[in-house]
Amino acid sequence: MTRTPLRPLARILSARANGENPDTIERENLRLRHEELRDRSRNRAEGRLLLLGVAFFMAFTIIGGRMGLLAASQPEEPRAAATGAEILNQRADITDRNGRVLATNLLTHSLYAHPKDMVDPGRVARELAAIFPELDAEALQKRFTDGRSFLWVRRKLSPEQMQAVHDIGDPGLLFGPREMRLYPNGRLAAHVLGGASFGAEGVHSAEVIGTAGIEKALDARLRDPAKGTEPLTLSIDMTVQAATHEVLEAGMKMMNAKGAAAILMDVTSGEILSLVSLPDFDPNDRPQPLVGAKDDPADSPLFNRAVQGVYELGSTFKIFTAAQALELGLVNPETMVDANAPMQWGKHKIKEFQGKNYGPLLSVTDVIVKSSNVGTARLALQIGGLRQQAFLKSLGFFDATPLELVEAPGAKPLIPARWPEIVTITTSYGHGMSASPMHLAAAYATIANGGLSVTPTLLRQDRPGPGNRIMSEKSADAAVSMLRQVVTKGTASMGEVPGYAVAGKTGTADKPRPKELGGGYYKDKVINTFASVFPANDPKYVLIVTLDEPVETSGPEPRRTAGWTAVPVAAEVIRRTAPLLGLRPAVEFVAPDALLAANAIDE
Structure with a gap:
């Protein structure tokens, strides 16, 4: 210029x-x-005023538009901006094989507080303590007044509790929407379902995660967004489960047992229609596990005896020895076996129950019917340790069961470190080796279905594939025939259920004494098991019933054998559940002259 x-x-x-x-x-x-x-200053000022006016106009337009959008939308809790994955609180339902709900989600609310917004923290603390007795009013007031700006009060509220809190009327108390896991059947199938709790939490939602059972084992499947609301269908039949639970609970009390377990399995597919472990719990209010150094985990209601309980299963193992001897062609059902007792083997003496002697000779069938330890030992020695191990391994006794429960992988059988001939002998009649009732159910299903291996499952199977052949159908049928005679004329005579041709084997095993108490075995504490198959002429199901420390006291002397305790309980379970499973009782033919004789007596 x-x-x-x-x-x-x-x-x-x-x-x-x-x-x-x-x-x-x-x-x-x-x-x-x-x-x-x-003139130059005026032009510059007019330009600035014009620019400022445009800016104000645009700002008010944006603010007005946003206010209009908020007024037209649904109100929601403000969310804090933060990095990380969004909380996924959707979880699929769990149903039984017939579509009945076992686990579902319930919309409820959580209660949290902004103490700095409270009008009267002392009054709020007192009124909350009156609504929730587990809260301490004095401690709650200290937390309200210690300077914090956020505080969880309750993770879950019932509608009545929510209304009571709302009536307090303090602006510092706020509610957040929350989905919780609900088990409408309470204790039924508690050990199958396990339970769920909250993971990541926010005021607007919470992550529901499995804590035990199938809820934890299949947690990823239940939370998979790709599955949407598709329910997880189990093999459990809730009608059968309820009947089994009722009978087993009554039987446990009648037999004065400290615990019990029952497994009902389809012999072809391996589907578990009922799994009960007692004592049990309500997964809606899951108790805390025992944590004391002297506490036995088996004393907790959380302990799943059917899967986690690893026991010596006693004489129920004898049928495996007989079936393998048949399969190897070493014997047939009528082959006579040396059963003269006691049997001396090195420094060990093999005795029969109560010092009996079933010898000098027994047929293979009678070895099973009379439950002879000596006869079974002789068969095992013919088989040999290596072949015995291979057979038991093919039945699944050397590995944990691949069941869809988080507890299953930890329940691995206890196998002897060495396998000399004395171990071959004791294992043949179920001592020195421990396994779970679930292992036993799968092994008996293999025999019952004609010799094909079975994989137990809690998921409904539409088209189960055939398992590997473990033994010939002929050997398996002969083994089932032996088991049938155990019920008709052997140690399980109280297991007969008219019309359903029950077959099975009893097992009474002394409980091991802890090392700190001197080791060895208790003389008055046993694990009793009855492994049964029904109907024997066309096996469909396997039922395992186990009682922990039972004692039957109706007679002059206490009786602790499985024939007096586990067998009658199993018989009642079959009597109750067989019709529910669609099995019609077989009607026995009665000769016309028998009817005439009965009429004559009535007259």
């Missing part, structure tokens, strides 16, 4: 020549300069 001088020399000289005052030239130029500056 060219700056005009206030006193240009040419004009000054011209003005002096003409007799004019040169100061007027300077004043005129100064006035023009001021006017130019004023």
Whole structure:
């Protein structure tokens, strides 16, 4: 910009020549300069005002539009901006094989507090303690007044509790929507379902995660967004489960047992239709596990005896020895075996129950019917340790069961470190080796279905594939025939259920004494088991019933054998559940002359 001088020399000289005052030239130029500056400043101010007006207009337009959008939308709890994955609180339902709900989600609310917004923290603490007796009013008031800005009060509220809290009327108490896991059947199938709790939590939602049982084992499947709301269908039949639970609970009390377990399995598919472990719990209010150093985990209601209970299963193992001897062609059902007792083997003496002697000779069938330890030992020695181990391994006794429960992998059978001939002998009749009732159920199902291996499962199977062949159908049928005679004329005579041809084997095993108490075995504490198959002429199901420390006291002497304790309980379970499973009782043919004789007696 060219700056005009206030006193240009040419004009000054011209003005002096003409007799004019040169100061007027300077004043005129100064006035023009001021006017130019004023015009420039005014133009700049007008531009700034225009820009500011446009900015204000745009800001008010955006704010007004946002306010209108908020007014037209549903109200929701404000969410804090944070990095990380969004909380996924959707969880699929669990149903039984017939679609009845075992586990579902219930919409409820949580209660949290903003103590700094409270009008009267003391009154709020007292009224909350009146609504929730487990809360301490004094401790709660200290937490409300210690300077914190956020506090969880309750993770779950019932509608009645929510209304009572709402009536307190304090602005510092707030509710957040929450989905919780609900088990509408209470204790039924508690050890199958396990339970669920909250994982990641926010005021607007919480992550529901499995804590035990199938809820934890299949947690990823139940939370998979790709599955949507598709329920997880179990093999359990709740009608059968309820009947089994009722009978087993009554039987446990009648037999004065400290615990009990029952497994009902389809012999072809391995589907478990009922699994009961007692004592049990309500998964809606899952108790805390025992944590004391002297506490026995088996004393906890959380302990799943059917899966986690690893026991010596006694004489129920004898049928495996007989079936393998048949399969190897070493014997047939009528082959006579040396059963003279006691049997001396090195420094060990093999005795029969109560010092009996079933010898000198017994057929293989009678070895099973009379439950002879010596006869079974002789068969095992013919088989040999290596072949015995291979057979038991093929039945699944060397590995944990691949069941869909988080507790299953930890329930691995206890196998002897060495396998000399004395171990071959004791294992043949179920001592020195421990396994769970679930292992036993799968092994008996293999025999019952004609010799095909079975994988136990808690999931409904639409088209189960055939298992590996473990033994020939002929050997398996002969073994089932032996088991049938155990019920008709052997140690399980109280297991007969008219119309259903029950077959099975009893097992009474002394409980081992802890090392700190001297080791060995208790003389008055046993684990009793009855492994049964029904109907024997066309096996469909296997039922395992186990009682922990039972004693039957109706007679003059206490009786602790399985024939007096586990067998009658199992018989009642079959009597109750067989019709529910769609099995019609077989009607025995009665000769016409028998009817006439009965009529004559009545007359």
